[in-house]
Amino acid sequence: MVKLKSNDDKEFEVEEAAVIQSEMIKNMIEDGCATSVIPLPNIDSKTLIKVIEYLNKHINMGKAAETGEEDDLKEFDEQFVNMGWEELFDVIMAANYLNIHELMELCCQSAADRLKNKSVRAVREMLKITNDLTEEEEQEIINDAPWAFEGPEIDDTVN
Amino acid sequence: MIIRKPKGRVANKRKYESLLDLPDDLWENILMRLAAIERLTIAQQVCTTWRRVLKEPTMWHVIDMSDVRGLPDSKVVQHVCREGVDRSQGELVDIRIDFFATKELLVYVANSVKPGNQRNVEALAISKSLPALSHLHLIRNSMTNIGLEAILDGCPNLESLDLRGCFNVSLDKILSSRISKQIKDVKYPRDSLAGL
Numbered sequence: 001m002v003k004l005k006s007n008d009d010k011e012f013e014v015e016e017a018a019v020i021q022s023e024m025i026k027n028m029i030e031d032g033c034a035t036s037v038i039p040l041p042n043i044d045s046k047t048l049i050k051v052i053e054y055l056n057k058h059i060n061m062g063k064a065a066e067t068g069e070e071d072d073l074k075e076f077d078e079q080f081v082n083m084g085w086e087e088l089f090d091v092i093m094a095a096n097y098l099n100i101h102e103l104m105e106l107c108c109q110s111a112a113d114r115l116k117n118k119s120v121r122a123v124r125e126m127l128k129i130t131n132d133l134t135e136e137e138e139q140e141i142i143n144d145a146p147w148a149f150e151g152p153e154i155d156d157t158v159n
Numbered sequence: 160m161i162i163r164k165p166k167g168r169v170a171n172k173r174k175y176e177s178l179l180d181l182p183d184d185l186w187e188n189i190l191m192r193l194a195a196i197e198r199l200t201i202a203q204q205v206c207t208t209w210r211r212v213l214k215e216p217t218m219w220h221v222i223d224m225s226d227v228r229g230l231p232d233s234k235v236v237q238h239v240c241r242e243g244v245d246r247s248q249g250e251l252v253d254i255r256i257d258f259f260a261t262k263e264l265l266v267y268v269a270n271s272v273k274p275g276n277q278r279n280v281e282a283l284a285i286s287k288s289l290p291a292l293s294h295l296h297l298i299r300n301s302m303t304n305i306g307l308e309a310i311l312d313g314c315p316n317l318e319s320l321d322l323r324g325c326f327n328v329s330l331d332k333i334l335s336s337r338i339s340k341q342i343k344d345v346k347y348p349r350d351s352l353a354g355l
Contacts, residue, residue: 089180089181092181092185093181093185096185104188108185108188108189108192109192111189112189112190112192112193113192115189115193115197115202116193116194116197117197118201119201120201120204120205123201123202123205124205124206127179129179129205129206130206131205131206132206132207133204133206133207133210137207137210138204141203141204141210145199145238145242147234147235147238147239
């Protein structure tokens with residue numbers, strides 16, 4: 001078992017087989033740097049719990065294909081990314097820090113899927129983005145690409 | 160003066176003022192999953208961060224224009240494609256264009272790609288957009304083995320293939336036997352061009 005510590009000082013025990021899906025921790029273990037607790041100063045306990053849930057479910061990914069558990073995993077993944085934007089971004093940051101490739105793919109794809117076909121206004125509202133383009137920049141965008149404003153039907157809802 | 164947000168904020172910041180606090184490289188990872196047309200029509204108008212990220216040539220190494228169904232105006236698609244090619248700054252490695260690929264567009268793409276990548280642009284475009292092709296003449300084409308292999312992979316129904324003058328193709332044993340197995344009527348790079 002490997003012990004991980006979140007930045008709010010909570011410790012979690014994770015099976016080595018699960019935790020080595022993180023390239024970062026795998027390297028630490030190989031280099032003999034994972035003998036005691038591994039502190040994760042960038043990850044809070046709430047996010048770490050989600051990440052560990054993912055790691056535990058995805059142990060032995062290769063075997064899933066043989067045992068017909070692929071659909072099960074797919075369903076799990078769909079449920080897993082069913083979370084708010086802030087939580088999703090926390091998990092993306094954690095997955096990036098821990099270098100868990102499959103989890104990054106899953107979460108970034110989910111983020112992109114949510115943005116698909118949305119209008120500019122809807123995107124800004126979903127992500128709490130204030131328009132910080134200057135008038136000159138906005139005019140530049142229009143001048144550079146007047147055709148961009150004749151685009152396809154777009155979705156103005158924020159869900 | 161524009162003051163940029165520092166890169167790489169920590170993940171545990173409880174309340175995001177704005178969800179833009181992700182570092183640029185993570186935004187790149189997300190935005191490159193949007194279709195090229197969406198990046199240029201919607202995403203670049205959202206804010207300066209996205210606009211900056213979308214100007215990175217790495218965002219345009221792969222341009223997939225295959226899913227543009229339901230577009231009222233194919234001119235928009237052509238514009239998007241050209242703009243994407245420009246933004247790649249010659250680093251384009253893979254482009255997928257379907258039905259709207261006019262000859263002008265293919266020439267435009269081919270001319271804007273750096274020599275190393277350029278040689279296979281037409282071959283790659285053909286391999287990806289014309290899977291049902293049965294006869295292909297690529298006389299004096301600049302493609303290398305990469306382009307040829309892409310065509311063999313992407314056009315399984317080829318019955319005839321004319322490679323005369325394609326001197327960048329070097330046929331080793333494996334490739335030759337693959338061609339002769341897959342295609343009935345082959346003209347090889349060094350075959351005579353007489354009669355053209």
